[in-house]
Amino acid sequence: MSAAEAAAMRRALALAAGGPPHGPNPRVGCVLLGPHGDVLAEGRHEGAGTPHAEVAALAAARAAGRPTAGATAVVTLEPCRHTGRTGPCTRALVEAGVARVVAAVEDPGPRAGGGAEELRAAGVDVVVGHAREEAEALTRYWRHAVATGRPFVTLKWASTLDGRVAAPDGTSRWLTGAPARADVHRRRAGADAVVVGTGTALVDDPWLTTRDPGTDRPLPRQPLRTVVGRRPLPPGARLLDDAAETLLLPTHDVEAVLTALAEREVRHAWVEGGPTLAAAFLRAGAVDEVVAYLAPALLGGGPAVVADLGAVSVRDTVRLDLVSVETVGGDVALVARPRRGPARTSSTTSTTSTTSTTGTTAAAPASAPAGRTS
Structure with a gap:
């Protein structure tokens, strides 16, 4: 050259x-x-x-x-x-x-x-x-989606140093400080879809929108809010408002979720669900990146970051390679990527039925992305 x-x-x-x-x-x-x-x-x-x-x-x-x-x-x-x-x-x-x-x-x-x-x-x-x-x-996310036929998946959580995402009474706001929460919004805004389970949706009643850290106002462009699970959301749930589109996927099958998102041309999925959803994606070998926010705090009880992964020995540990570590306010943001090996078999079952809810869209069968579409 x-x-x-x-x-x-x-x-x-x-x-x-x-x-x-x-x-x-x-x-x-x-x-x-x-x-x-x-x-x-x-x-x-x-x-x-x-x-x-x-x-x-x-x-x-x-x-x-x-x-x-x-x-x-x-x-x-x-x-x-x-x-x-x-x-x-x-x-x-x-x-x-x-x-x-x-x-x-x-x-x-x-x-x-x-x-x-x-x-x-x-x-x-x-x-x-x-x-x-x-x-x-x-072109990292796009290349991954074209090569694999599914979105690049980032699994995010916030926890205490002893790996707790909530207290024994279920309260979880706020484990991390305002700078870490602002960083979450910045990273979430870079995704095409944000995914949670019905458990998180029912307990936390989140908006799952991206907001400007300075004004707390919603940004012009919002990711597709995606709720995974069979339990219905109450009519007044924030996820059913008109702040952003919401996709309801009444299934526990990770492959079905990824297929539905691929059909919607989602290239980067940001998974914020609780321990059960996190474990399901990890067992399925469907996590490409982990973004973890660690608060310098201890709870000693309450739900752990990830539910049962089926490990019975140290040799079953899911290993990750560290990409970056940075201080965000008084907390730490850690990025890591799982080492690739044989995919773990999910113990969950799937359902192919979908329902349409006001302010939501239903899932449809997907085909693998073919590359650039224009």
């Missing part, structure tokens, strides 16, 4: 980072360079149904009257080769006379992927792999 291409990739990554963090499609940025390394135009993907970054950059070059024949497209994701809500980027690049493509990372989608080979077959010089780590970080 030339120095101009390296600088263009840094700019493309910045463009991608400024794109919408939610929705079914990845964040992608593109910079077009002339034959002598001069910047012709740039673009980024603004969300489902809008032009992809490469097409947006080509349109900007045309609008500025700058020829693209012999140009280099520096893009954070391999150009797609399929027709969805928009046409294939590979064809647009070839028709524009682009001579070289520098992409940070491959597209893992079964339909959209393979664009590099298609471009090479058309005579375009293609290089893939520069700034791979940065590009993968920008």
